[in-house]
Amino acid sequence: MSHTLTSRRSRPWLATGAALLLAGASGLPALAGPADEADSSPTQQPVMLVLDASGSMLQEDAGQGRTRMEAARTALTDLIDAAPEDAELGLMVYGSEVGNSEAEKEAGCKDIRTLAEVGPVDRTALTEAVEEVEASGWTPIGRSLELAAQELPAEGPRSIVLVSDGIDSCGDPDPCEVAEELAADGVDLAIHTVGFRVDDAARAQLQCVADATGGTYADAADAGELTEQMSIQVQRAMRSYVPAGRPVEGGAEHTSPLTLDEGDYVIELTSKDGAHAERSVQHFAVPVHEDERLHISASAIRPQVKGGMDFTWVEVEQVDADGDECRSDRDGNHSNNYMGGPPTATLITTPATAEDGCLPDGHVVFSVTRTGDQAPDGTFPIELSISREAPVEATSVRTARDASLEAPGLGEEEARGGTLVTPGLNYSTATPLEPGTYRSDIANAEFHVYRVHLEPGQKMGAALMPLGDGGYPTSLQLNFAAPDRTALVPDAGSAGYRSGNFAVNLTEGEVLADVMRTTVDPARDEQPYQAGDYYLMVSGNFEKDLALPYALKVEVAGDPLPAPTPLTDLVPLSPDAPSTDDATSTQVPEGDQEDATDADSATSSATQGSAGSQTDDAGSTGAAGTGTDDTTGAAGTSGQRGDGESTSVLAWLLGALGVAVASAGAWLLVRSRRSTTS
Known part of the structure; x- marks a missing residue:
């Protein structure tokens, strides 16, 4: 059976009295309306930016004859200009009003000002306030963190981004102790830190603050790096991934499935290995047409835990009328993304026929189950995506030649000149890329997702280079996935993991490169055979919670082939199935x-x-x-x-x-x- 190149997503169909009448006779409930299109925009977390304006910021070593304070003002102005429209950002400075003599220490350790409360960004007012900041005083980091936490909302994920060129000079309260107390109080607060031309003692203190709250630390050696790292850390702090799709709840048994159309949904599951196993599985049904296939994927969106080795599994299983398995897919990962991102199971059904014993009343009935020892009694959101694949006209299918593509090479000069990008945090927020070289940085246990459009006859390759190592082992992964999130095996080999390539102990300037093993070929029965956006994923594991800069090069090879022609007016195997006749649409005179x-x-x-x-x-x-x-x-x-x-x-x-x-x-x-x- 040949396959269509694209899956039709969430098409509304005009209901008719005849279709509804037939639906009443079906053993399964009538087809639900199509799901809303997923909101793929991550929400913006509130962020308080805390800036060092102590006397040491007057040193003229930021490059091009500028002081550190001048470099910080430039970096802040650029950050304000680039802030998202829905950003919730505040600004606090310390050391800007009182001198740094010993006689002024008591006053200087209280010299903390809020230039802008956390809220929508008034670019003009905030820029004017930044331009007036002058460096002069002490460095009360601990007290500043206490006040910054009080300025943020009392509930929900929120962050502080601290930029300092030195160690706390007031001593009480100790910054590490403040961070540990905030973490111990259960406050959903991360503190990300940037050290600007810091020495070892200051770096250790800023690293300690970040580690205590699950934040990240980054170094900046000059004005350019400060601008880049401030932007990256604030972007990281603002990002809050929200599972994409319409919330639904499936049936508790295969005899009571929730009937869905194609679309994107979110369900909540506990673990089958926990105390609430009865809430670890939900059942669904989708009515299908003759020769149609379904692509069903389920991704567990669970907390990323630095150093965590607890495991989460997710499984999609198609069953027959008796509840017996017809086919299934299962995937899992450690809580620190050790094996490449969120557990994602993808099931592709066989072409539907009236004689298929795995289609009760013309429906694909399936379950989604979560297992594993990561927070087994808590609920994790599961992104559930369903798409239909129509059969195509056999004469329109052309077999693709293998696109010749070696694993891309990447030199350090090219890598450091790459375009700075903000990565997506999951499949639903994947950042689109064209062939080229890009830069970002990744924190311990983070998972970055990009998407690259491929047509039949094309394949993708990528190269990944760490641009720093901080003197500690660096483990990076580079993975590929099809448009339906099916994991693709790379050509250059892997360490045996289902989800892609894995490399340990990379040092600065070394390259991890790979290429899709197979060209997108519509004559195949297995992925990759569909045109669409293919996923490219980067994940990392490190011994320390530094923000590791990296370069990513993307190459695409092969001449695109014309798309096969999908068939319309398919024969429904259930009266619940939506019409596939293109002439029957919701267009009304x-x-x-x-x-x-x-x-x-x-x-x-x-x-x-x-x-x-x-x-x-x-x-x-x-x-x-x-x-x-x-x-x-x-x-x-x-x-x-x-x-x-x-x-x-x-x-x-x-x-x-x-x-x-x-x-x-x-x-x-x-x-x-x-x-x-x-």
């Missing part, structure tokens, strides 16, 4: 839009009111009811529901009667409106 809206509303109201809502213990809505968030609730396959066959017949009759009444009412309403306007 302009003059009839109001009439069509009234008719749809009348039909929808009748469908929802045709029978009462029935909820099971898992929170799913029963067969005769409707679910929330435009998803239809759980119902069993024919012959497996506890209330027997009579309930199915009754539901069919009630549904048919309701639809008939609604259709008649809608017809009369439309006729009446047209009569009054003619």
